[in-house]
Amino acid sequence: MEISWIYAIISVIIVSLVSLVGVFILSSRKSLLENNLLYLVSFATGAILGNVFLHLIPEIVQTNGFGLEISLYILAGLLTAFVIEKIVHWKHMHKAGESHVHPISYLILIGDGIHNFIDGMVIGAVYLTNIPIGIATTISIIFHEIPQEIGDFSILINSGMTRAKALFYNFVSALTALLGTAIVLVIGSTTPSLEGILIPFAVGNFIYIAAADLIPEMHKETELSKSAIQFLTFLAGIGIMLVLALG
Template sequence: MAPRLLKLAPVAILLSLICLAYAQDHAKINNAAVDIGSLSTQEIEDELQQCPIIQALHVHKQSHSSTTPSLLSQSFKLLFPFASPAYNSLMGCLYISGPPNFLLALVPTDVDPSSLIIMVAFAVGGLLGDVFFHLMPEIFLGEVPEGEVRAVLVEPNKNLLLGVAIMVGFVTFVGMDKGLRIATGGAGHTHSHDDASSNGQAVGSEKAAATGSSASTDGEIRQRKQATKDVASTVPPPSEKPKEVKLSAYLNILADFTHNITDGLALSSSFYASPTIGATTTLAVFCHEIPHEVGDFALLIQGGMSKKVAMGLQFVTALGAVLGTIIGIVVQEYGGGGAEVVGKGMGLAGTSLNWGDLLLPFTAGTFLYVGTVGVIPEMLETGPNKMKELRATAMQYLAMAAGAGIMLGISWD
């Protein structure tokens, strides 16, 4: 009997605290009920913080939390020393735009984009880890400062609008990618060698058809000759190739510029959410930008451009991140980023949301697209050697786990 009572003791203590809180605050709640409609969501949550249960949990949390800042938090404060989220956003933009572009000076001109698949897998893990471990919890619940306990007021319609913003960000990138594929005749924005390899296969098929076995029947020879004509008709004349490749390269630059704008929006909205979310988003974007920039640089070189011109164009695309960051700062500063009066329904669709609050879920949707539809198909490509592909797949999974593990470790600590 005694062990059973011991198990029920925590429940009894919790019920006692609830009853005590209700008895103490019952009169206050009745007196304030008339004015509850004039309070904003933030003001209601601040009032909930005065609840005895929340206060007791707060004291318990502080007593078990370390007072010494972690090495990670100290590093973040060193990298982003400003109190203003706008200045920290611009600093993050400098980090993701500067080093990857200067790194291109060390990249050989004959680099194969397909050799970057391990780096791409690492970036996918980082992007998806940032979305699911950092952005999603922040979007729907907000971030709790270290050592604190907070009560969150749930608004179902607010959560629906946040979900809509995530979907809009995802679909926006679907439309952008589709438009690019239409403009390039179906090539799309990729770092692979699909076009070059398909041309090589066409030429190889042409040679194989032209050197058919003498033991073949007349019908087979005619079929091979016809196949040779068909393949030859699909391969553009040498004088037309540079023009087509350069057009694809310039369209690739346009796609990169647009993509970098969303990176800038992600940085600004993340830093306005919290310094930690901003720092982790900067890290995720940085890990993605290195293979992204190197792959695009290789495509420009293959398009007939010199290394100097290719580096200059990649620098131009980096300005897209600056533009996106500035746009995000303007929206956050002048788009009404705070909570509106709930009772009067002054927010979007009667919720406490403002336009600035939709930037973070929008960028989360774009990250979802880039980390899944935009990149994973490249990782799904396989060759005829099964053992080689199995080893490559294992390395890709390890790289993804490493990228996601870094984001999980940052969130956990």
């Protein structure tokens, strides 16, 4: 087994285990969780954008140049993220106070499963290209997944699931990332052009997540002191990606 395969498999297992972050909700006070989540989202935004502009795009340019075809792959990644989010946003159909499990919960899980599958494919593709960039991509995915999984876990609970079931189904949904990685590692080793498609696709996906989901969340905070800390954690996320790029 190639070293890149080992890195990819370990990385996707770690990303999948992030879905268990719901456990911490069970032992955390709501106010404490919300305060930490604010800065975690800021850090995740910086890490994702740092990974895109300091790792992935330079790798694309160095390997394939940057022409119309690459731009189309990036747009495809952005549009795919938009469609997946449209599906997940149907969660707002949920009516508070229902005692049974709302069917929309399972739609959320399906949407997350697709998203995790794509994350897994991206991890596999990037590691086949460059191990250090694979590590940076894994870190950015992890810091995006933590606030997302906390939110998903909360939604499932509010939709009528027990905590144990919500945690279990959320974890099963996360395991689709393993499938995505496995497919890319097997196919990618015989089809080198696959990385040339998936890496720009990931760029579009990440840009959409940062611009459409995370940055609007950051703007909800208007208190000056908290906004300053938020900006610093945003820079810290970029800083970690810069250190990895220079290293």
